[in-house]
Amino acid sequence: MSNTFHKEDFFHVVKSYGITLQDTQLQQFAMYAAMLLEWNQKMNLTAITDMDEIYEKHFLDSILPSFDVKLKGTFCDVGAGAGFPSIPLKIVYPDLEITIVETLGKRITFLEALCHQLKLNNVHCVHARAEDYAKEHRESFDIVSARAVANLTMLSELCIPLVKVGGMFLALKGANAQEEYALAEKAIRLLGCEEKRRDEKVLSDGSKRVNFVFEKVKKTPLKYPRAFAQIKKNPL
Numbered sequence: 001m002s003n004t005f006h007k008e009d010f011f012h013v014v015k016s017y018g019i020t021l022q023d024t025q026l027q028q029f030a031m032y033a034a035m036l037l038e039w040n041q042k043m044n045l046t047a048i049t050d051m052d053e054i055y056e057k058h059f060l061d062s063i064l065p066s067f068d069v070k071l072k073g074t075f076c077d078v079g080a081g082a083g084f085p086s087i088p089l090k091i092v093y094p095d096l097e098i099t100i101v102e103t104l105g106k107r108i109t110f111l112e113a114l115c116h117q118l119k120l121n122n123v124h125c126v127h128a129r130a131e132d133y134a135k136e137h138r139e140s141f142d143i144v145s146a147r148a149v150a151n152l153t154m155l156s157e158l159c160i161p162l163v164k165v166g167g168m169f170l171a172l173k174g175a176n177a178q179e180e181y182a183l184a185e186k187a188i189r190l191l192g193c194e195e196k197r198r199d200e201k202v203l204s205d206g207s208k209r210v211n212f213v214f215e216k217v218k219k220t221p222l223k224y225p226r227a228f229a230q231i232k233k234n235p236l
């Protein structure tokens with residue numbers, strides 16, 4: 001299937017889910033796309049450089065979960081890279097309080113410049129590894145999310161310790177979602193979460209998206225997260 005999505009469709013697709021983007025928000029998305037392409041020439045931010053694809057595979061893809069689940073409160077984006085999914089969500093839902101935890105310093109520099117340019121308040125960009133950041137900030141976010149950072153088992157150990165009891169872990173996954181879930185199910189429970197829902201969507205090129213919502217029902221045992229070498233070598 002060829003890519004039939006055009007950036008002009010973005011407004012209408014979002015509207016079909018009951019969200020009418022204002023001119024300021026559309027301008028913020030346009031500035032975001034322009035900055036992404038400009039900075040991408042100096043540093044590796046994205047492999048997607050076609051404008052229509054940026055709108056579908058980065059912007060729309062990032063906000064898809066919010067069409068099924070209400071997002072509010074404090075939102076931590078683990079490994080946001082060039083800002084996905086948290087920055088598109090922040091543009092659409094300005095009340096969200098975002099913390100980005102990203103291990104690459106250059107990407108933090110980009111994100112800080114981006115937030116300044118787009119006049120986004122309450123976005124805290126932290127240069128750290130999630131497993132280290134959890135030492136001081138465990139169980140402190142209403143929502144912890146990530147896209148394209150690690151398989152679901154490893155991702156669960158990086159993200160779930162940061163979620164408050166009663167909060168949610170939102171995992172944005174692709175075609176291998178079911179297989180990843182089967183391998184991760186035990187770890188997810190051990191770390192204190194239960195699956196609440198999963199929502200499937202298909203993009204215009206036929207690629208599948210599966211967004212998992214896990215609810216934190218009990219505290220994460222204190223020994224997690226382990227050091228990254230352990231997480232990788234002995235996945236839960």
Ligand SMILES: C[S@@+](CC[C@H](N)C(=O)[O-])C[C@H]1O[C@@H](n2cnc3c(N)ncnc32)[C@H](O)[C@@H]1O
Pocket residue numbers: 078079080081082083084085101102103104107128129130131146147148149158228
């Ligand atoms: C493939 S990129 C995905 C970026 C973005 N989430 C997206 O969907 O486009 C993975 C990002 O996760 C970051 N990352 C990997 N492991 C991490 C960790 N343990 N803590 C924080 N960031 C991490 C990497 O530096 C990289 O920017």
